[in-house]
Amino acid sequence: MPRSSYLFATHGSLGDLNPFLALGSFLRQGGSRVVIATHETYRARVEALDLEFVSIFPDAGGYEAELGMDAAAIVHRVSDDFDFFLRDIVGRHVEASIERLLPVVRTVDMVIASSYAHGAHIAAQMEGKRFVGVALQPAAMVAAGEPAVIARMPMMQTPSRRLDRLFNRAILAIANWRMRGALATVRQAYTIRGLKPEAGINGITADVPTLALFSPLLGGTPAQADGRSRMTGFLYLDDEVVSGEVERRVSTFLAAGPAPIVVTLGSFNVTVGERFFRMAIRATRRLGHRCIVIAGEASPLLGEDFGRQVLVLPYLPYARIFPHAAAIVHHGGIGTCAQALKAGRPQVVCPLFADQHDNAHRITRLGAGETLEFRRARPRRTQAALKRILESPEIDERCRSLAETIGREEGLLAAAAFLRNSVDEALPAEAVVYARAQA
Incomplete structure (x- = not known):
């Protein structure tokens, strides 16, 4: 019986990519087909792990050419202006990413994407594929019950009373409303296809199953009671060879x-x-x-x-x-x-x-x-x-x-089991042995 096939899409640095590579490599060794969609910069790193690659974002030089800024200037601008990040980094390539992803999405069983990979979310809906969101850090799951410490929402309260939670919800709503302009291109990509514009300050806002790929030690929003989301623990990619x-x-x-x-x-x-x-x-x-x-x-x-x-x-x-x-x-x-x-x-x-x-x-x-x-x-x-x-x-x-x-957390096993259960497929015994050996 053929194994399931997965498309992982992510945007960002090596820290954003490595958990996907760890999970993708694990699933690939279990016989699944795995495609990684991310920045062109990482093509060699992905293909070295025998995973398929799709380029949906440019490399650093591509961003510099498009924006007319060097890498240092881009980092400074992103750190000072979150609207710039949403508008010129995230929104600029959403249409191109949808176009490149659609042919691949048609051939896989499930799409798994990080917070700002809106093109993958849109393509999955267009093709009627299962979709799982990924939160790589607690701030990606910011909620009224446990607000994140982030500069763009400094007024959120540590909730000790019901009133604090109501206040935090109001701050979140205001922040998402304020970012509508910066997210106009992303929101339009949804609406012109007849989809609800599920884009907010923390990325994809849809109520979808979510993998929280970080340790419960850090806190964050707990797993949903209906079992549709799971906090797994960290995923590590530790087999990189040093020259x-x-x-x-x-x-x-x-x-x-x-x-x-x-x-x-x-x-x-x-x-x-x-x-x-x-x-x-x-x-x-x-x-x-x-x-x-x-x-x-x-x-x-x-x-x-x-x-x-x-x-x-x-x-x-x-x-x-x-x-x-x-x-x-x-x-x-x-x-x-x-x-x-x-x-x-x-x-x-x-x-x-x-x-x-x-x-x-x-x-x-x-x-x-x-x-x-x-x-x-x-x-x-x-x-x-x-x-x-x-x-x-x-x-x-x-x-x-x-x-x-x-060291006792089994993040890789938990994440892989969550995905396989989502497509009604049990983890093979050899995969369990491999994951525990890696841990």
Whole structure:
């Protein structure tokens, strides 16, 4: 009997893509056909896992050419202007993505898409296919009962009374109304096809089954009582191979001294990271700590000599280095938070925009580190935050406890079972063994 076939569609950084790759690879090994639809930038990464690829968003160079802005300017604009993100990043390619997705959607059993992949949602409705939404972080499921800490809705209250929930609902309604103009292109893509315009501040607003691919430790909206949604735990893609030269440099550096502080800004914020990385190097030097900086392929820091106590790399999988870190300084992307929690290391989270503020708040609330706003990060402040988390036995113990809990979560199994159950197909026994081995 042939296995089911799945189309995964996502928009964003590597942190947004990797959970889909992990789940897609798992389903593919179980005999299913899997198609990944995302940015052209990731074609080689997807095809290396023997998954089919569809390009529905441009690569970084394509965005730069369309917008007449370099990558750093785009990051700054996105962080300062959410309307710009919805209008010029999300809305600009919705029609093209529908056109490219329709032929593929006709050939699959189910479409699974992240919050802003509206083209996939529209194509699934046009072809009458099962659709499952994906929330990669709690902020994507912002609700009156547990509001997100995000700059565009700062007035939402922590609900202790019924009145607080009513107030939060009003704020959400106002925010969605205010964004109607920025979402005009997306909403029109629905309405011209006779569909309800299910697009809001947090992406697709339809009442659909939803996979929440993050740990219950972070909180967020619980699974619906009717079983149509599921919070699975994090999904990790940890089998990425490190090149021989990079592995040699990392191994030599780790063996030469105590655990370093690792500094990273992910794959998106990294384009505005030069000043931040230099600041972090100064802060770690003041503490007398070694550090590893993951600076990005185009960073000018790669050509500089910072001495034997600093290692600057263009890229390094977090699973390779986070377990060896004394502490981790990062931007608060959900994928980075997940890897840091899994490694059991304390964090200084420096959020810049969007869900990063909410993720940072939740990491701090868990007792796994501190928050220091990206724009307020200076050597003395960063040094002080690092000193506090490094010298706190309570934070160290809490991080280890959280890592043990996350290690017991079976996010990959839970997510795959949810999808297979949605198409009345049980998980094969060999797939269960594989997923538990990966965990």
